[in-house]
Amino acid sequence: MAGASTVRTVLHVTQTATIVSDRPANERIASLDVIRGVAVLGILLMNVVSFGLGTSAYFNIDAGGSDSSVDRGVGVLGEVFADQKFMAVFSLLFGAGIVLFHERAVAKGRNGVALSLWRNLLLLGIGLVHSALWDGDVLFVYALCAPAVIAARRLGDRTLIGLGVGAVMLSPLLALVAQASVGDGGAGLGEYWGVAGDINDEVGIWLLTDFFVRALGLMLIGIVLYRRGFLAGRLDRSLYRRTLLAGGAIGIVVAAAGQVWLAAADFDPDVAVVASIPNTIGTIPAGLAIVSVILLMIDRLGSMQARFAAVGRMALTNYLAQTVVGLVLFEVFLDVVPGRLALLGVVAAVWAAQLYWSSWWLARYRYGPVEWAWRAATYRTLPPIRR
Numbered sequence: 001m002a003g004a005s006t007v008r009t010v011l012h013v014t015q016t017a018t019i020v021s022d023r024p025a026n027e028r029i030a031s032l033d034v035i036r037g038v039a040v041l042g043i044l045l046m047n048v049v050s051f052g053l054g055t056s057a058y059f060n061i062d063a064g065g066s067d068s069s070v071d072r073g074v075g076v077l078g079e080v081f082a083d084q085k086f087m088a089v090f091s092l093l094f095g096a097g098i099v100l101f102h103e104r105a106v107a108k109g110r111n112g113v114a115l116s117l118w119r120n121l122l123l124l125g126i127g128l129v130h131s132a133l134w135d136g137d138v139l140f141v142y143a144l145c146a147p148a149v150i151a152a153r154r155l156g157d158r159t160l161i162g163l164g165v166g167a168v169m170l171s172p173l174l175a176l177v178a179q180a181s182v183g184d185g186g187a188g189l190g191e192y193w194g195v196a197g198d199i200n201d202e203v204g205i206w207l208l209t210d211f212f213v214r215a216l217g218l219m220l221i222g223i224v225l226y227r228r229g230f231l232a233g234r235l236d237r238s239l240y241r242r243t244l245l246a247g248g249a250i251g252i253v254v255a256a257a258g259q260v261w262l263a264a265a266d267f268d269p270d271v272a273v274v275a276s277i278p279n280t281i282g283t284i285p286a287g288l289a290i291v292s293v294i295l296l297m298i299d300r301l302g303s304m305q306a307r308f309a310a311v312g313r314m315a316l317t318n319y320l321a322q323t324v325v326g327l328v329l330f331e332v333f334l335d336v337v338p339g340r341l342a343l344l345g346v347v348a349a350v351w352a353a354q355l356y357w358s359s360w361w362l363a364r365y366r367y368g369p370v371e372w373a374w375r376a377a378t379y380r381t382l383p384p385i386r387r
Helices: 002-016 030-053 055-059 069-081 085-107 112-133 139-152 157-180 201-227 237-264 274-281 283-300 303-313 315-333 340-362 369-379
Strands: none
Touching: 030 055, 030 069, 030 085, 030 283, 030 303, 030 315, 030 340, 069 237, 069 340, 085 112, 085 139, 085 201, 085 283, 112 139, 112 315, 112 369, 139 201, 157 201, 157 274, 157 283, 201 283, 237 274, 237 283, 274 283, 303 315, 303 340, 315 340, 315 369
């Protein structure tokens, strides 16, 4: 039922929208920067759990950092409103970004496919370095998904939506298989759930595939949302309001149902994997709702709009910087296990720093430091960085 509602939500958005075709190829779409900025900041809400509490606590609220009712409440809210949601938004934008990059490359007389493949091969290298530091990296996954997105860019909207939703829904099917493989006492879950032993093959395959299919599926949907002008914020505000209400209701209700299921089972390993299914089902509508609320509020942000856009223009630099700060803070300076409420304090401090320093940097330089290096390697030249 929820899966069908997800498909109807996406189809409603795309059928109501109008294709935008009068945009100059080299025009920067400000709304994409703002959405990307919010997404990269929002991703930290969950990544900080991995930095401070470890892998098990990331997936299992009961595994660490939840000694008080307040901490447990913070964990539940994070699962319902943040887990998978901001990554979903980032994936939508990545799919849109691949098409946008291709368009601009072609407009400049370049081979868009070859240049995009080279660009994402470089991203793969960045991801490999990042994953060597922290196993929660997504750049590696994104880079591997990129060729499929490039190949699919000419498909029709309905085909892309069908493939996108189908890819995301593959994860719940594999979750059922993985759960069936779990033995007594959670045997086979290992670090995923914080129990003794190793992760078995079925759970490991589900975890790996889950990252890929969710990312790829949302990227394909992102292509459609870009084509239709939805991500540019150029459509009727009533469409964004309806998407916010429908997507938010579906996403929050089903994600909350998963947490109720876990709590009712007292976080029993017998439901450890399958209880993630509601959250995954709600990822697409929740992602659309987050994009909608950002676009509805974008003109009311005042000076903060430029700050969020600056964070978005330096998304790669800021994403990597979050990892560096998290690893240094929790593995070098702190020797205590923080509570989940304390982790929110860390998030707030990093948000404030990145909102400030991104604007400061871009007032003096054209690109973020990592973005400049990525651009230089992509075009095999040294673009001017100072303004």
